[in-house]
C-alpha cells in the first residue's frame with residue numbers, strides 16, 4: 536500500500552478541519568518516503584456545517600452517518616474527530632471492521648473501554664494512534680532525549696499545568712464539553728489527558744494519585760451555533776443547562792520510577808488564553824518548558840562550572856528530530872498545526888511501513904487509567920492506586 540484511504544469523522548469541527556489539512560499537507564514537508572494519504576470520505580452529522588465540506592478534500596464522499604464510513608470497503612483508516620462520548624463506540628466498530636484507527640483524545644470514557652480497544656487492535660494487528668499531538672513538537676523530543684541520556688539524572692519531581700479561560704466567565708455559554716453525557720470526565724479527559732500524555736512521554740507510568748476536581752459554575756446559558764470558546768451577548772431568554780463534569784483539577788501523583796508529580800489544569804483560569812508548562816527536576820539537572828515559547832527548552836545541568844550555573848535556553852531547529860522538515864532555521868517556530876501534520880505523517884508511515892510510533896492505544900489506555908483514578912479519587916477523597 537502506498538496511499539492510505541482515510542475517512543475523517545466530525546469533519547466540520549475544529550479537529551476535523553485540522554486532520555483533513557494534515558493528511559494533505561504532510562507529503563509537502565516529509566516527501567513521499569513517509570507514504571501518502573487520500574481523504575476519501577468526510578463524515579459530518581450537522582447538515583448546515585456539512586454544506587461547504589466538498590472543497591476541503593476534492594473528490595471525497597460526504598456522509599452523514601459514521602457507520603457508513605466504517606463499513607466502506609474503500610477506507611483503510613478511520614479518523615475520529617467526534618465528541619468524546621462517541622470515541623469508544625466508533626473506534627470499536629472500526630477495529631472490528633478491520634480498519635486502522637486514529638482517535639482524538641480522550642481515547643475512551645473509561646480505562647476498561649480503552650483496554651478493550653487496545654486488545655482488539657492487537658489481536659487484529661491494526662495500527663492505532665491517539666491524538667495527543669502536543670508532545671510531538673520536536674522540542675519535547677529533545678527533552679525526552681536529554682532525560683533518556685541521563686543528563687538530568689534521576690527524575691525526582693515533575694510539575695505541570697494547563698489552563699484556559701474558556702469558562703472563566705460564569706456567563707460563557709454551555710457547550711458539549713460541559714455536558715457529562717457527551718464528555719463524561721470533563722476537563723480531566725479534555726485537558727488533563729494532554730498533561731498526562733507529557734507524563735507518559737517524559738517520565739513514565741503513574742502508580743498512584745490523589746485528585747481534587749471542581750465545578751466553578753454549576754449552570755450556564757444555552758446558545759446554539761457557537762464554536763469552541765466563542766461568546767455572544769445574552770438576550771435573557773436563554774435556557775440554562777447544568778454543568779455536569781469538572782471545570783478543573785489539582786493532582787498529586789507518584790510514578791513507577793519514584794518521581795513525584797504536582798499537576799493542575801482548568802478551563803476557568805481567567806486571562807489564560809492557553810497556558811501549558813512543565814518542569815522536570817532531576818538529581819543532576821532540570822528542564823523547564825512553557826508553551827509561550829513554543830520551541831524553546833530551558834536546560835540546567837550541574838555539569839556546568841560552579842559560578843557559571845544557570846538555565847540555558849535551547850531553541851530547537853533543523854538538528855532536532857522533525858523540525859528540519861518544516862524550517863531551515865531555529866526560532867522560526869513550529870506551531871500547533873505542525874504538530875498535527877507530524878502526527879498524521881507518523882500515522883500514515885506506521886500503516887505503510889510498520890514503524891512503531893507513540894502514542895498508540897496502549898498509551899491511550901494508561902492515560903485513561905489516570906483519568907479513571909482522578910475521577911475515583913475526587914469522589915472517594917483519597918489516594919487511588921493504578922493497577
Ligand SMILES: NC(=O)c1ccc[n+]([C@@H]2O[C@H](COP(=O)([O-])OP(=O)(O)OC[C@H]3O[C@@H](n4cnc5c(N)ncnc54)[C@H](O)[C@@H]3O)[C@@H](O)[C@H]2O)c1
Pocket residue numbers: 544545546547548549550551578579580581584599600601616617618619621639640641666667668725763
Ligand atoms: N488533540 C487536541 O489538541 C484536541 C483539540 C481539540 C479537540 N480535541 C478532541 O477532538 C474531538 C473533537 O473536538 P472538536 O473541538 O473538533 O469538536 P467540534 O465540536 O468542533 O467538532 C465535532 C464535530 O463532530 C460533529 N458530530 C457530532 N456528532 C456527530 C455524529 N454522530 N456523526 C458525525 N458527526 C458528528 C459535529 O457536528 C462537529 O462538526 C474531541 O474528542 C476533543 O476532545 C483534541
